[in-house]
Amino acid sequence: MVTITFPDNSIKQFEQFPTGMDVAVGISEGFARNCVAMKIDDRLLDLHRPIKNDAHINFITVNDDQALDILRHSAAHVMAEAVLNLYPEAKLTIGPVVEDGFYYDIDMPPVSEDDLGKIEAEIQKIIKAKATFERRVVSRQEALEIFKDNPFKLELINELADQKISLYKNGQFIDLCRGPHIPHTGMIKGIKLMKISGAYWRADQSREQLQRLYGTAFFDKKKLNQYLHLIEEAKKRDHRKLGTRLDLFSFHDEAPGMAFFHARGMDMWNALLDYWRAAHRAGGYVETKTPVLLNRKLWEKSGHWENYRENMYTSVIDDEEYAIKPMNCPGGMILFKTRSYSYRDLPLRAGEVGLVHRHELSGALSGLFRVRSFHQDDAHIFMTPDQIETEVLGVLHLSEKIYRQFGLTFHLELSTRPEKSIGTDVQWEEATNGLKAALKQYGKEYIINEGDGAFYGPKIDIHIKDALGRTWQCGTVQLDMALPERFDLTYKGKDNEKHRPIMIHRVIYGSMERFFGILVEHFAGKFPLWLAPVQAVILPITQDLTDHAEFVKKDLDAAGIRCEVDHRNETLKKKIREAQVNYVPLIITIGEKEKESQTLSVRTLDGKVKMGVGVEDFVRPVLGHIKERTLDDIIL
RNA sequence: GCCCAUGUAGCUCAGUCGGUAGAGCGCUUCCUUGGUAAGGAAGAGGUUCACCAGUUCGAUUCUGGUCAUGGGCUCCA
Numbered sequence: 216m217v218t219i220t221f222p223d224n225s226i227k228q229f230e231q232f233p234t235g236m237d238v239a240v241g242i243s244e245g246f247a248r249n250c251v252a253m254k255i256d257d258r259l260l261d262l263h264r265p266i267k268n269d270a271h272i273n274f275i276t277v278n279d280d281q282a283l284d285i286l287r288h289s290a291a292h293v294m295a296e297a298v299l300n301l302y303p304e305a306k307l308t309i310g311p312v313v314e315d316g317f318y319y320d321i322d323m324p325p326v327s328e329d330d331l332g333k334i335e336a337e338i339q340k341i342i343k344a345k346a347t348f349e350r351r352v353v354s355r356q357e358a359l360e361i362f363k364d365n366p367f368k369l370e371l372i373n374e375l376a377d378q379k380i381s382l383y384k385n386g387q388f389i390d391l392c393r394g395p396h397i398p399h400t401g402m403i404k405g406i407k408l409m410k411i412s413g414a415y416w417r418a419d420q421s422r423e424q425l426q427r428l429y430g431t432a433f434f435d436k437k438k439l440n441q442y443l444h445l446i447e448e449a450k451k452r453d454h455r456k457l458g459t460r461l462d463l464f465s466f467h468d469e470a471p472g473m474a475f476f477h478a479r480g481m482d483m484w485n486a487l488l489d490y491w492r493a494a495h496r497a498g499g500y501v502e503t504k505t506p507v508l509l510n511r512k513l514w515e516k517s518g519h520w521e522n523y524r525e526n527m528y529t530s531v532i533d534d535e536e537y538a539i540k541p542m543n544c545p546g547g548m549i550l551f552k553t554r555s556y557s558y559r560d561l562p563l564r565a566g567e568v569g570l571v572h573r574h575e576l577s578g579a580l581s582g583l584f585r586v587r588s589f590h591q592d593d594a595h596i597f598m599t600p601d602q603i604e605t606e607v608l609g610v611l612h613l614s615e616k617i618y619r620q621f622g623l624t625f626h627l628e629l630s631t632r633p634e635k636s637i638g639t640d641v642q643w644e645e646a647t648n649g650l651k652a653a654l655k656q657y658g659k660e661y662i663i664n665e666g667d668g669a670f671y672g673p674k675i676d677i678h679i680k681d682a683l684g685r686t687w688q689c690g691t692v693q694l695d696m697a698l699p700e701r702f703d704l705t706y707k708g709k710d711n712e713k714h715r716p717i718m719i720h721r722v723i724y725g726s727m728e729r730f731f732g733i734l735v736e737h738f739a740g741k742f743p744l745w746l747a748p749v750q751a752v753i754l755p756i757t758q759d760l761t762d763h764a765e766f767v768k769k770d771l772d773a774a775g776i777r778c779e780v781d782h783r784n785e786t787l788k789k790k791i792r793e794a795q796v797n798y799v800p801l802i803i804t805i806g807e808k809e810k811e812s813q814t815l816s817v818r819t820l821d822g823k824v825k826m827g828v829g830v831e832d833f834v835r836p837v838l839g840h841i842k843e844r845t846l847d848d849i850i851l
Numbered sequence: 852g853c854c855c856a857u858g859u860a861g862c863u864c865a866g867u868c869g870g871u872a873g874a875g876c877g878c879u880u881c882c883u884u885g886g887u888a889a890g891g892a893a894g895a896g897g898u899u900c901a902c903c904a905g906u907u908c909g910a911u912u913c914u915g916g917u918c919a920u921g922g923g924c925u926c927c928a
Contacts, residue, residue, distance in 0.1 A: 412854075424853090466919090573928090575927080577918095578924080788889070790888095791888055796888075
């Protein structure tokens with residue numbers, strides 16, 4: 216007799232040991248069809264496992280997040296089977312689930328993207344067969360025997376602590392696996408192989424080079440298509456493509472990983488920076504600037520020479536060794552020490568949009584997202600220990616304000632003390648509690664990453680979510696307990712004694728370059744008016760009206776509206792189309808009527824045209840809209 | 852840095868089974884003077900096909916190396 220307790224605390228008793236599937240069918244056939252796995256007293260198990268003890272049961276159905284991981288793991292098995300069918304010599308290694316799907320690393324001759332179709336066809340055969348996943352537990356000895364031809368699996372088996380080793384069999388295919396799996400391969404309704412890349416066994420360059428086959432899978436075909444659509448959409452938004460098309464920035468062999476910003480890109484850059492400055496000024500920050508090239512002695516003192524040397528560019532000048540800064544903080548330390556501070560001066564919030572260089576691996580570079588030269592919208596906050604909470608809270612509020620301005624939502628992650636760290640237990644506790652208290656007061660849920668903090672202090676990372684739902688870590692608030700110590704920073708307390716300030720190191724955009732790239736993709740090139748590189752384009756209807764168009768441009772320039780005249784000898788239709796596909800928010804046409812009446816004809820992005828608008832009546836609402844930094848399209 | 856792929860006009864790309872290159876867009880000029888999503892024609896543009904070697908009578912094409920870009924690995928903002 217087994218007693219099963221359901222999540223709603225109802226109970227059901229079974230004479231014989233039921234499998235999870237039996238219990239599910241007992242609820243209803245339809246429900247059972249949607250079940251993927253079950254949790255028995257919080258252990259995730261296959262549905263065909265018999266339940267031998269009284270237990271709490273919780274079914275994982277196709278709608279649960281966990282179900283997708285189970286499906287994808289099973290899909291990895293199916294893909295592996297398909298590969299083995301086509302390439303019997305291939306040796307499987309590991310096949311985990313990743314964020315957007317799964318992969319399997321396989322020791323086999325290189326395959327090309329063209330071969331994926333063939334493998335997919337084989338996968339479809341396996342799916343059609345609706346093969347069940349059968350679990351088998353064998354002894355270590357048996358397992359070693361079964362996988363005797365596969366050195367990778369043998370290595371894995373030898374590392375397993377358990378003497379009992381579980382295998383899964385679907386069709387003729389057997390793989391070493393912890394499970395659980397979906398009931399049968401037929402549940403994989405949407406599967407697609409995405410790409411191939413090389414990978415090393417155990418990510419170790421000295422070991423075997425493997426073929427990594429990436430795929431993704433869903434419970435229904437529609438979801439797969441949505442996902443594929445998202446990828447297509449992301450491709451269209453690729454900031455590298457849009458950056459070229461919209462004439463914003465470029466990269467050149469002469470400076471790999473370092474962006475050239477074009478005039479239009481700089482207009483956007485400056486709009487971003489103007490906003491940043493306004494928001495920080497309002498938040499009680501001052502702005503500072505420190506040099507790019509600093510003496511080696513400073514980097515030795517800060518610890519960078521020891522810990523960050525391989526990422527730093529160095530140079531010898533007058534027999535002295537210098538390094539280009541990879542971070543702004545050491546310079547900030549020198550700034551702090553230029554005068555003495557009273558507790559009354561704290562907190563001191565010193566911002567710096569600092570240009571830093573980091574020698575990233577050549578293979579890691581990627582557009583504006585991963586560069587070797589970038590600007591951090593840095594700030595160092597020096598404060599007393601009891602100011603931690605309010606200051607951190609202040610940074611969180613400022614970050615929220617700034618991200619909102621772009622329509623970006625975000626989530627928070629707290630990282631605590633890592634194994635290798637400096638500072639005392641008391642300091643860490645004080646610092647971590649300060650962050651937690653700030654988070655609590657901020658009132659938003661957050662994730663904790665135990666042991667993921669920097670060696671010099673705990674931190675809060677802010678991950679933003681863009682219009683396609685992709686997340687990016689941009690902001691970070693780090694408590695630094697090392698640098699104030701190393702540089703012997705002090706302030707005079709009420710007691711007339713010297714005290715050590717606590718320092719916050721924080722960024723909100725993170726890297727200006729990367730944030731710029733994220734915005735290009737977030738808006739897909741359709742920037743809100745205040746950011747748009749070209750806010751208005753003036754189109755003379757006929758060539759002889761070009762002079763008047765230039766005349767109008769002068770007025771708009773003077774008003775501070777970024778505008779251009781399209782003076783090509785092309786038809787109005789063509790010029791309008793181009794302005795419209797590039798999302799120029801305001802399209803002004805100038806004809807005889809406008810010239811005579813000294814008015815404008817304005818077309819907005821909704822395609823509507825307003826004729827006879829006086830220049831004053833145009834400038835006023837446009838400037839208002841820019842000043843508000845509204846995300847909505849401007850409509851006159 | 853490592854693996855794979857790619858590198859041809861400002862952009863997107865075609866092509867040459869080895870005999871010194873082409874399209875569309877863009878640009879210039881001309882025709883057109885057009886009132887809200889692509890008017891027409893002609894022309895200029897490649898230090899000759901990323902760079903450096905090698906093979907060859909001859910290389911953009913084959914081979915090797917270098918650099919860069921892309922996708923991964925690794926790392927991180």
